[in-house]
Amino acid sequence: MFARIVVGYIPTAEGVAALDAAVELARQDGAHLTVVNTGRDGNYADPTFASAEDIDTIDLQLANADVAHDVRQPTSGRAAADEILAAATEVEADLVVIGVRRRSPVGKLVTGSTAQQILLDAPCAVLAVKARP
Template identity: 80%
Template sequence: MQNIVVGYIPTPQGVAALEAAVNLARLTGGRVTVVNTGHNGNYADPAFATAQDMDTIDLQLANAEIPHEVRQPTEGRSAADEILVVAGEVGADLIVIGVRRRSPVGKLVTGSTAQQILLDAECAVLAVKASDA
């Protein structure tokens, strides 16, 4: 596994996805590309990580001596589209995403970033849940 793309948002699910990607990169000698964007590139969206968060991730990966890149695209695409575009650009072997439990009604009414990535990715996708602890 050479190229791992991780969709990161500043939530327990995003942290779990990042941790899984880092652990896999350590095991395989892979490269990690972290992708964070707000809803349709919106800087004010809570999913858009702060510069401090992104700097911390960059430092964490550098200290772990993991080859990496941290991206925060603002082209106005959905988060799923951004992750899929980046995966194509870097030739991803794996996309890692965090998932959360949703009610059956929530699954019906709203679209799902995770679902789009799972269905449209041209590589393997690892979906991880945050620990309940």
């Protein structure tokens, strides 16, 4: 049973899959859900930085699901993995939920892997969710 869940969200199929899984788990367990969304290096213009409308939709979705929650959009300039890990540590999360996608080994080497850093460094269990085809 989870009391505190952190989910990394970006407006992609993988991000939506992670959010949906986290919402379902939070709803089942009565857990508090912290949603973390940040653009690349805290950049508001990055496509991974959710719009105000996206955030409003998430807030409404969580309220309708009767899930206690907060939504964070840090702009400190830190990497997404660092922001998610910091939130997990701060709220003493029992679980971190992330979306994953298939990438080639060269792609991982060149750009790094947010998911890999979270899997290796999280202070709690991590659930990696793939988007449905």
